[in-house]
Amino acid sequence: MTETSLTIPPRVFSGMQPSGNLHLGNYLGAMVNWVAMQRTHDCIYCVVDMHAITVAQDPHELRKSIREVTAAYLAAGIDAKKHIIFNQSQVAEHAELAWVFNCVARLGWLNRMTQFKEKAGKDRENASVGLYAYPNLMAADILVYRATHVPVGEDQKQHLELARDIAQKFNNDFAASIAEHGFGEEFFPLPEPMIQGPATRVMSLRDGTKKMSKSDPSDYSRINLIDDADTIALKIRRAKTDPEPLPSEMQGLAGRPEAENLIGIFSALSGQSKEEVLKQFGGGQFSAFKAALVDLAVAKLGPVTAEMKRLSGDAAYIDSVLKDGADRARVIARQNMDAVKDIVGFVR
Structure with a gap:
């Protein structure tokens, strides 16, 4: 057939x-x-x-x-x-x-x-x-x-x-x-x-209401797959947030697009639900959460970046x-x- x-x-x-x-x-x-x-x-x-x-x-x-x-x-x-x-x-x-x-x-x-x-x-x-x-x-x-x-x-x-x-x-x-x-x-x-x-839908690190895009003029708006560990760390540390601590429940993310985006990224990279991520980091400051996100992103993306660079050669x-x-x-x-x-x- x-x-x-x-x-x-x-x-x-x-x-x-x-x-x-x-x-x-x-x-x-x-x-x-x-x-x-x-x-x-x-x-x-x-x-x-x-x-x-x-x-x-x-x-x-x-x-x-x-x-x-x-x-x-x-x-x-x-x-x-x-x-x-x-x-x-x-x-x-x-x-x-x-x-x-x-x-x-x-x-x-x-x-x-x-x-x-x-x-x-x-x-x-x-x-x-x-x-x-x-x-x-x-x-x-x-x-x-x-x-x-x-x-x-x-x-x-x-x-x-x-x-x-x-x-x-x-x-x-x-x-x-x-x-x-x-x-x-x-x-x-x-x-x-x-x-x-x-x-x-992963959003910009500089504006949580806009989609992450390779056409954005600011390289700090995105994490490129070819970024090294230091660059990833710098971009996450500089990612826009708000002055409030992280909430412990999902409804606490309402009206906080940058916080919701970073929680979503952590959730996707870790395989945890957003609710589980908030239980782990809720009530804490963004500085501690961002440090954990840096470690996670580097661990997950590092092997992909290394293999990309090897193959590109x-x-x-x-x-x-x-x-x-x-x-x-x-x-x-x-x-x-x-x-x-x-x-x-x-x-x-």
Whole structure:
């Protein structure tokens, strides 16, 4: 039975952009969860370099970032032999399916995408078409593998909903052809979001109301995965807090975003619940809590950082991982893209 028959195997797809340093939010919000899902799903993890060029990139820095993100995937514990790691631009079917989806998606759908409005700002006329059509390519990334589950952050949930809309419209528009070619009532699955992980939304160390981001101008707002122990310690000690002692119960965190963020980070790194962390540190000053958080963060992130740096020094190995992953991804993508061509009515 082929992949393009009636049975669609459960499959996870997700990816990260190679733009700037990966940070604690990427690790706790995505990578820890990705590693865990390897035990229960077939996983495809992509370095989405085609998405990265929706804004200007230095070619030398882009190549470096692609390899660095790949090193981070491996250092975090993703098994490139059992699962697939590759960079998007090596599998042309992503772009090929994206064009089909450009012709399926409606302009009104894209006009509702809030992330374009945020990234383009007031000068939208000068934003690239790629930035505007980004969600269609994201839909193609997922559906070219007919992925059934997608771990996403809250900021990407709207894009996944669009991918579901595109899949549904394709299935409806080509229902007769899908059936004619033996694929049953629908060809594309409606991928399900998986919003989970120990800390799905890690906030800035300088402002607990803003998400930790690699685009924040202050390096003290985030803990980068390449930071050494001294840098991690300095950033945590300088993390914004408030003058009140830590509460002993969760309701005491209301209206205290910086305190809640640091408790959340400790909880995610330690595997304890927030309630357990507050029982341990409630009533104490931030100085003692921060000291414990420094020790925990260094112990948890130190091995990942060391392995990242080791792997980043071996570009030939990283490139071999990406090529092997791309070769295996292409087999799945090509089969599905050929089926799409048959359904749409292309001659091949």
